Each structure stands twice: as structure tokens, then as C-alpha cells.
Amino acid sequence: MVQRKFSPKKWAALVLLTVGVSIVQISGSRDSSKSETEKHSQFIGLIAVLCAACTSGFSGVYFEKILKGATTSLWLRNVQMGIPSVIIAFITIYAKDAAAVSRQGFLGGYTPLVWTVVTVQAVGGLIVAVVVKYADNVLKVFATSFSIVVSCLLSAIFFDFHASLAFIAGASLVVTSTALYAQPERKRRRKPILPESAPRK
Amino acid sequence: MGSDEQDYSVELPSGGDNVEEQMIPVSKSGDMTDGAKKRTRRSERKPGSTTRRRGKKRDDAASQNILIKYGALLLLVAQMVGLVLLMRITRTTNQTEGAELYLASTAVFIMEVMKLGICCCVITYQSDKSLLQELNEHVMQSPIEMMKLTVPSFLYTVQNNLLYFALTNLDAATYQVCYQLKILTTAVFSMILLQVSLFLFPFLFFHFFLFHSKLGTKISEQKLYFQYLFSLLLTTTFHLKYYVWFSENFLPKNGQL
Numbered sequence: 001m002v003q004r005k006f007s008p009k010k011w012a013a014l015v016l017l018t019v020g021v022s023i024v025q026i027s028g029s030r031d032s033s034k035s036e037t038e039k040h041s042q043f044i045g046l047i048a049v050l051c052a053a054c055t056s057g058f059s060g061v062y063f064e065k066i067l068k069g070a071t072t073s074l075w076l077r078n079v080q081m082g083i084p085s086v087i088i089a090f091i092t093i094y095a096k097d098a099a100a101v102s103r104q105g106f107l108g109g110y111t112p113l114v115w116t117v118v119t120v121q122a123v124g125g126l127i128v129a130v131v132v133k134y135a136d137n138v139l140k141v142f143a144t145s146f147s148i149v150v151s152c153l154l155s156a157i158f159f160d161f162h163a164s165l166a167f168i169a170g171a172s173l174v175v176t177s178t179a180l181y182a183q184p185e186r187k188r189r190r191k192p193i194l195p196e197s198a199p200r201k
Numbered sequence: 202m203g204s205d206e207q208d209y210s211v212e213l214p215s216g217g218d219n220v221e222e223q224m225i226p227v228s229k230s231g232d233m234t235d236g237a238k239k240r241t242r243r244s245e246r247k248p249g250s251t252t253r254r255r256g257k258k259r260d261d262a263a264s265q266n267i268l269i270k271y272g273a274l275l276l277l278v279a280q281m282v283g284l285v286l287l288m289r290i291t292r293t294t295n296q297t298e299g300a301e302l303y304l305a306s307t308a309v310f311i312m313e314v315m316k317l318g319i320c321c322c323v324i325t326y327q328s329d330k331s332l333l334q335e336l337n338e339h340v341m342q343s344p345i346e347m348m349k350l351t352v353p354s355f356l357y358t359v360q361n362n363l364l365y366f367a368l369t370n371l372d373a374a375t376y377q378v379c380y381q382l383k384i385l386t387t388a389v390f391s392m393i394l395l396q397v398s399l400f401l402f403p404f405l406f407f408h409f410f411l412f413h414s415k416l417g418t419k420i421s422e423q424k425l426y427f428q429y430l431f432s433l434l435l436t437t438t439f440h441l442k443y444y445v446w447f448s449e450n451f452l453p454k455n456g457q458l
């Protein structure tokens with residue numbers, strides 16, 4: 001999956017993706033019904049997403065580079081990563097929210113729904129890690145596209161979310177580019193099983 | 202799926218990574234034709250199995266394959282949508298009531314502890330060795346691997362905090378769309394990083410914490426976090442340039458650490 005050279009198709013997909021996300025962002029900030037503070041918070045949120053995408057991309061590539069050919073099981077790998085994560089998460093609490101913790105307590109503001117979110121993130125994350133082992137690229141793209149569409153629909157129904165025309169256009173571009181990007185390249189096979197299957201075009 | 206799967210793999214030519222190899226074509230075949238071809242070819246290699254039996258088994262596997270696929274699809278979508286929407290609800294409803302909002306950092310911490318607990322339970326249940334033996338072998342006895350893994354652990358923790366932060370400010374749909382930018386960032390990082398040595402990573406952390414400690418506590422919390430994100434972005438970009446320069450001048454091509 002990691003490769004240095006991209007085919008023209010992939011380049012096109014990346015450009016489409018960027019354009020699509022830009023349209024969505026601009027459509028959000030141009031919305032005249034929103035107040036200044038809403039626009040401001042949207043801007044901050046977008047930067048947070050941008051950073052999250054950066055960390056996600058970086059750790060993905062790092063993983064592929066470092067763990068090439070490693071055979072540790074999924075669960076052990078999660079334990080190996082979990083131990084530093086717990087420590088770092090603990091440090092983060094004190095670096096970021098020390099004052100708030102002393103004010104409202106460690107579990108201040110925890111409703112049952114918050115516990116649900118935490119559980120879904122923990123258990124769901126592990127389940128997804130198992131499932132992804134058995135999922136191919138096409139399936140992942142379907143899942144991504146579906147979840148974008150379903151999120152939009154549910155947001156429109158349960159939240160006060162109005163999808164503008166620009167948002168819909170941008171979102172469809174993003175979905176299209178995701179699909180385009182994930183289309184398998186003929187040349188690179190993951191694991192040539194028989195000699196004659198390797199150089200097939 | 203347990204017994205069926207074992208049944209199926211019995212028919213395969215025996216080899217070390219028997220199950221592993223089988224699992225990839227069966228479930229990983231995006232284009233069904235490829236998977237089918239491979240399966241046929243492999244069964245041709247296997248001498249002395251009857252054709253009728255093979256055909257039946259293939260049907261079983263195909264229907265099982267479809268079941269796994271739809272199940273996986275449902276799970277993936279449910280996780281992606283459910284998490285984001287629920288999180289958005291918890292980040293917004295409390296604010297309007299004026300109650301104190303829960304802290305994202307403690308939520309991430311609890312989540313990590315929970316995950317660790319679940320994994321330990323699964324290992325205890327699955328492994329022949331005891332949990333302590335496994336931990337000793339894979340955690341205490343492999344400090345280098347642990348050090349390498351600290352980098353993604355750190356990034357995932359930051360990422361989870363960012364997820365809460367983003368959903369405090371952004372509606373779920375916009376978040377979902379914009380988060381697809383990770384495809385772009387992955388592509389960019391894979392181009393930049395692939396042939397670059399990794400031993401300069403400690404510098405990144407050093408800079409990061411330096412930036413953070415310099416900021417002090419005088420500024421408001423939101424502003425602080427904003428700076429925090431910015432410094433992360435800045436140091437990452439800066440160091441990437443530095444890596445490329447370093448690798449081009451000092452490291453052999455394809456140099457592995």
C-alpha cells in the first residue's frame with residue numbers, strides 16, 4: 001500500500017479529494033446563517049481535523065515502515081501500544097486539564113452516554129481492528145462512503161444540519177475520489193503465490 | 202464461522218502459513234474472479250482430493266465469504282457513524298444545559314485503560330502461556346520494539362484528543378467528509394518518509410515538549426490547545442524537510458534503521 005510513485009489515476013483522486021474537502025470547508029464558512037462565534041469554532045474544528053489527518057497519515061506510514069514482516073498478534077500489539085498510550089494519556093491530562101480536573105473531578109460531567117461513547121471507542125476500535133484484517137480495499141471504501149452518507153442523513157434528521165448544495169457536491173467528490181484512489185493497481189500484488197501470477201499485467 | 206473455516210483449510214496443501222494464506226484470498230479478494238482463480242489453482246496443486254467435495258466446499262466458502270463481508274461492512278459503518286454521532290451529542294448537549302462538560306483527556310485515558318484490559322483478557326484466554334509470561338516476553342524483553350511503538354502510541358493519543366476537540370466544534374457530517382483528508386496525508390507522508398531513517402524522531406518530541414512548556418499557563422485553555430496543534434504541525438513539517446535533507450546526504454539508499 002505504501003508506494004513512492006503514484007499512477008496518474010491516484011494523483012487525480014488526490015486532487016479531487018482536496019477540491020472536495022475545500023468545497024465543503026468553504027461552504028461551511030460562507031454560510032450566512034451562522035454567527036461569528038460559530039464560524040470561529042468551525043475554523044478551529046477544521047484545523048483539528050487537519051491535524052488529526054496528519055497524525056493519522058503519519059502513524060499509518062510509520063507503522064508500515066517499522067512493522068514490515070512482524071508477526072506479533074493483534075492483541076499483543078495492542079497491549080504493546082496500550083502501555084505507552086495509557087502513560088501518555090495520563091500525562092496529557094495533567095499537561096492540558098490539570099486545573100479542570102481539580103475543579104470538577106476526574107469523572108466530572110460523565111453521563112451514561114459519555115460512558116457509552118468511551119466504550120464504543122474502546123470495544124469498537126478493537127472489533128474494527130479485527131474486521132479490517134478480513135476486509136479488502138473495496139469493502140473499506142464502501143464502509144467509508146456509507147458512513148459519510150449515513151452521517152449526513154442522521155445529522156440532518158437528528159441535528160440541526162442543513163446540507164447546502166455545495167456541501168453535497170463536495171461530499172460526493174470526496175466519496176468519488178476515495179473510490180478512485182482505492183481501485184486496485186494491476187501491477188502490484190501483495191503476495192505472488194505462484195511464480196506465473198507475479199508479472200501479470 | 203469457526204468450524205467451517207477449519208474444515209475448509211484442511212483441504213489446502215499443508216504449509217506453515219496455511220491459514221494465513223487462505224484467509225487472504227478468501228476474504229481479501231475484492232474482485233471475486235481473482236480469488237476464484239487462485240483457489241482453483243491451488244486446489245489443482247493438491248493431489249488426491251475429489252472434485253465433488255471441492256465444489257461443495259467452495260460454495261460453502263463463497264456464502265460464508267459474503268456473510269463475513271456484509272457483517273464486516275455493517276460493523277465498520279456502525280462503528281464509524283455511531284462513534285462520531287454519539288460523541289457529537291455528548292460534546293454539545295451538556296453545553297446548552299450549562300453543566301460542566303466532561304474532559305476529553307480523561308475520556309481518552311479511560312478508553313485506553315479499557316482497551317488494555319480487554320486485550321489482556323483476550324491474551325489470557327487465547328494464549329497457552331500465562332499473561333505474565335507473554336508480557337515479559339513481548340514488553341519487558343523487547344525494549345527497542347516498545348520504543349519504536351511509542352511514536353504511534355503518542356500520535357494515536359493526540360489523535361483521539363483531537364477527535365473530541367474537532368467534534369466539539371464541528372458537526373458530524375463535515376467532520377466525516379474532512380477526515381478523508383487522511384488519504385492525502387498518508388500519500389504525502391508515504392512519499393516523503395519511505396526511504397528516510399527514523400532515528401531523528403526523538404528530536405520531534407523534544408521540540409514538541411519544548412514548545413509546549415514555553416507557552417506557560419497564562420493564555421486561555423483554547424488558545425493553548427490551538428498553539429499546541431500548531432506547534433505539532435510546524436515541528437512535523439520542519440523535521441520532515443530536515444529528514445529528507447539528512448537522508449539524501451548521509452544515509453545509504455534504502456537504509457534501514
